[in-house]
Amino acid sequence: MKLLLIFAGNGLVLLGLWRWLRAQRQLPSLGHFVVPALGLRLLSGSISAAVPSADAVFFQLWARRFTQQLWAEPRAWLRMLTQDEFHYAGQSLVYHGHSNTLFLIKLLSALNVVTGGSLWLNALYFSVASFIGCWYLVRVLSRLFPGTRGAAIVGLLLWPSALYWTTGITKESLLLASGAGLLAVALRLLYGGASRRAGLLVMGGLLLAVLQFKMRFFFGGVLLAGLAGLVAVRVLELLGLMRRRWQQTLVFAAVIGSGLWLASEVSPVFRFNKFASQLTRTYAGLREKSYGRPYIDLPHLAPTAESMAGYVPKAVASALFRPFIWEGDSLFYGISAFENLLLLIIMGVALLDVMRRRQGPLPFALLLMLLTYCLALAALLGLSTPNLGTLSRYRASWLPLLVYVLLSQPTVSDWLRRLRLFGIR
Structure with a gap:
């Protein structure tokens, strides 16, 4: 029975992947x-499996034990999926609260x-999974904003540290897959016009949002807040009420602020005192x-608004550009240092474009949302994660x-168009 499931399951997946690749090759x-892009992901994933991290070994070890319970006591396994504890054959694993580690092990056991x-x-x-999420977003960005096709390919499919950390058995693999997929769904609905598949897109987006929250709670919260601001601005823009940038910025900020206030009222996790205390303890x-x-x-980080705000510039710069x-x-x-130097160079060039008032093809509201999302997470990680190796993965x-x-x-x-790198144009 087990061998039949393995051969039949993998055979169906390979058949589906082959048909999907045939369709994508026609784009x-x-x-x-x-x-080639999928080949790079699979190569990176194979390397990560050949030299697995301690986390991957831990995930795999407990996932096998969970699977043993699945075969022996399927009802107990199903009950365990809704709980924060695992007990079987003298083995126990207990987590308090919503643990992304436990959630990942449950997924692996299935x-x-x-x-x-x-x-x-x-x-x-x-x-x-990571590749498909990124590829879907590349497709959407390339169709909606054709002038950014090369940027999407390099950023989402070729950027070295992302390629390394988001393959193999890592939380980042599923985090990127769900985040990229959710953003792609939102952009299709907001900028792609009417679609007969709107209902399916919304359902898929909800599932991806759940996965994003399960994998890293605050990452999901920041992404959903940014998307809420983008939806508000886009709706008003379509109604002809919000065309100037300063107006869009005010609406976006108001939605984010209202969302933070509402979240703090709904859950104590989002209240500043608890959040700041947890952040400084983690650091x-x-x-x-x-x-x-x-x-x-x-050195003087404290759980106060003044202390954290004072360190935000250093935290953001460190998260983006260190190690030097x-x-x-x-x-x-x-x-890592070479990659960070490259990032610093392209950021400097982009800032020169801004100073010269050279506008790119992205809508201002989308640009605002993406920058807010990335810089907010850079600040959170820089304030809470001093270890540069861990920071590179996060x-x-x-x-x-x-x-x-x-x-x-x-x-x-x-530059990308002139280089015609890997056929990018």
Whole structure:
């Protein structure tokens, strides 16, 4: 029975993937890129499986135990899915609250039915999920804003750290898949015109939003808040009531502010005192583990609005551009530093475009939403995650969107077209 499910399940997936790839290869200006891009993801996922992280090994170990319960006591396994505890055959795993680690293990335990508990196959499935989410967003962006096609391909499919951290058995794989997919659905509904599949898109968007929240609660909250602001501005824009940028900015800020207030009334997790206290505790705990290595030093960080606001510029700059080229003495830090230097250069060029009033093809409201989302998460991570290695992994799920925004600006976009890199034009 188990072997039949493994062969039949993987056979159906391969057949579906093959048919999907055939359809994607017919896309004008994009089709030639789908197979190489997927190949890169699968290669990265295979490398991550060959040298698995401690987290991946932990996830896989407990997922196999969960799957053993699934085969032996399916009803108990189904009950366990709604709980924060696992008990079977003398093995116990208990988490308090909504744990993304436990949620990921539950997903893996179901996937094991098809993969037979193979770490390598699980890593490939996660890599394919990440790729499909990114590819869908690339398709939507390329169709709605054709001048940003090259930026979308480089940012979402080729950016090195994102490619490395969002393949294999990682939370970031599913976080990027759900975030990219949710953004693509929202953009299709807001900028793509009427669609006969609007109902299916909304249902898919809701499922992706749930996955986003399950994988990282605050990331999902920031993304949903940004999308709510974008929806409000876009609706008013379509009604002809909101065309000036300052008006759109005020409406966007008002929606975000109202959302934060409402969230704090609904759940104590979003109240500033609890949020600030948790953030500073997280920073202090990770800082103790970072001594002897480069880290973000915020010596007087306190759970107050004044203290946190004062450190925001340093937190954002550190989250985006560290490690610097003179920090660290390993290959990992060297590669990260080179990537950060490249990011700094393209950001500088994009800022020059802004100063020269050279406008890119993205609508202002979308540009505002993406920048707010990326910079808000940069601030949160910079304030809470001093360890630069951990920070590099955490930012992998949103950094591709920032790279996309920067590369879509006129000067860098012109460079991409002139290079015709990998057929990008």
